[in-house]
Amino acid sequence: MSDDYHLFTENIYMKFGIDLKQYKEAQMKRRLTSLRDKRGFHDFQKYYIALTKETELLHEFMDRITINVSEFYRNPKRWEVLKDTIIPLIKPNQGELKIWSAACSTGEEPYSIAILLKEYFPGIQPTILATDIDEKVLERAKTGAYLEQALKDLPKSLKQKYFTKNGELFEVDPTLKRLINFKKHNLLEDNYPKNVDLIVCRNVLIYFTDQAKDKIYHNFATSLSQNGVLFVGSTEQIFSPNKFGLKLIDTFFYQKEDK
Numbered sequence: 001m002s003d004d005y006h007l008f009t010e011n012i013y014m015k016f017g018i019d020l021k022q023y024k025e026a027q028m029k030r031r032l033t034s035l036r037d038k039r040g041f042h043d044f045q046k047y048y049i050a051l052t053k054e055t056e057l058l059h060e061f062m063d064r065i066t067i068n069v070s071e072f073y074r075n076p077k078r079w080e081v082l083k084d085t086i087i088p089l090i091k092p093n094q095g096e097l098k099i100w101s102a103a104c105s106t107g108e109e110p111y112s113i114a115i116l117l118k119e120y121f122p123g124i125q126p127t128i129l130a131t132d133i134d135e136k137v138l139e140r141a142k143t144g145a146y147l148e149q150a151l152k153d154l155p156k157s158l159k160q161k162y163f164t165k166n167g168e169l170f171e172v173d174p175t176l177k178r179l180i181n182f183k184k185h186n187l188l189e190d191n192y193p194k195n196v197d198l199i200v201c202r203n204v205l206i207y208f209t210d211q212a213k214d215k216i217y218h219n220f221a222t223s224l225s226q227n228g229v230l231f232v233g234s235t236e237q238i239f240s241p242n243k244f245g246l247k248l249i250d251t252f253f254y255q256k257e258d259k
């Protein structure tokens with residue numbers, strides 16, 4: 001790592017608590033160098049000083065390190081498995097279900113979970129915690145208004161039932177919002193919630209180093225309740241899940257192993 005970039009990562013960590021070293025380096029450095037150059041800074045030290053002074057620059061920097069793309073029912077077949085197999089396995093009858101959508105971006109994922117439960121599991125009382133490191137996306141998630149593109153994989157009947165069209169935007173039903181608690185959380189730094197029945201964490205671990213991933217899987221396994229399940233993204237299979245006390249139960253679903 002060049003000294004200039006190395007010092008930058010240290011400064012960013014001390015000032016903002018974001019540990020860039022835990023993200024894959026080549027990819028992150030390329031993304032930040034092009035942004036820095038675009039703003040006319042020729043080294044990372046000058047760019048860092050500017051970031052501490054100008055909020056707009058800081059927002060842009062956050063946007064660059066956090067890739068926020070999301071969709072409702074992203075990879076629809078996995079959501080079918082969640083409905084038909086996984087939820088009945090975790091909670092065969094009625095009762096409470098504690099869910100955590102980690103790195104939820106603009107909210108498409110936690111709202112998809114809320115829709116699925118309301119529609120197909122009316123006997124279950126869900127509490128959904130939805131977190132992300134980026135406060136700006138959390139604000140958008142709370143607003144819950146989306147362009148049609150984000151809804152392309154959601155079955156039509158659900159789109160009609162749970163959204164109201166307002167101009168170009170589709171607004172989520174307020175009853176869904178009441179099920180979700182949006183909160184800032186850094187997967188690399190903050191404490192993890194306990195006794196979670198279902199953790200949904202998709203399309204973020206690909207950006208982390210193997211070491212950071214291992215730490216996160218370990219923390220997820222500790223977070224899960226007995227029989228709890230971790231649902232990961234469609235490029236994010238865990239190679240030795242038993243290392244973390246997890247076992248594969250369906251493609252991209254891992255259950256906490258009995259002790």
Ligand SMILES: C[S@@+](CC[C@H](N)C(=O)[O-])C[C@H]1O[C@@H](n2cnc3c(N)ncnc32)[C@H](O)[C@@H]1O
Pocket residue numbers: 065066067068069070071074102103104105106108109131132133134137185186187188201202203204233
């Ligand atoms: C591509 S989005 C994934 C959204 C959603 N889970 C999905 O699969 O559609 C990745 C999200 O990870 C968040 N993120 C990046 N680093 C994070 C960290 N250290 N802790 C928590 N969230 C993080 C970003 O802010 C971004 O919103």
